[in-house]
Amino acid sequence: DDFPLASLPLLGYTVSTPEDADGIHKEYVFKLQFKSHVYFFRAESEYTFERWMEVIRSAAGRMTLLVPRVPAELNRK
Numbered sequence: 001d002d003f004p005l006a007s008l009p010l011l012g013y014t015v016s017t018p019e020d021a022d023g024i025h026k027e028y029v030f031k032l033q034f035k036s037h038v039y040f041f042r043a044e045s046e047y048t049f050e051r052w053m054e055v056i057r058s059a060a061g062r063m064t065l066l067v068p069r070v071p072a073e074l075n076r077k
Contacts, residue, residue, distance in 0.1 A: 008032070008039070010060040015053060032056070 013034040018024035022031065024040055028049040032039040043049035 010056065013056075013060055015056045015060065030056075 013032050016031050016033070018029055018031050018040065022040070024031075026042060028043040028046060030041055030043070030049065030053055032041070041052065043052055
């Protein structure tokens with residue numbers, strides 16, 4: 001595609017493989033979940049599956065680092 005159809009902020013999402021209860025029995029499927037929002041994606045190969053998992057985990061981890069921290073001197077009150 002030339003442009004995305006939608007975007008999905010990853011903050012708070014977890015990425016994993018489907019569980020038996022999900023009823024997804026295909027190769028190279030990964031699951032994005034946040035509270036009751038669940039999305040399933042399927043990669044074309046094992047390589048692209050591993051890359052998607054790595055990149056999404058990395059992006060979700062970086063996004064959690066964007067939460068502002070309170071300077072130590074402000075915590076002493």
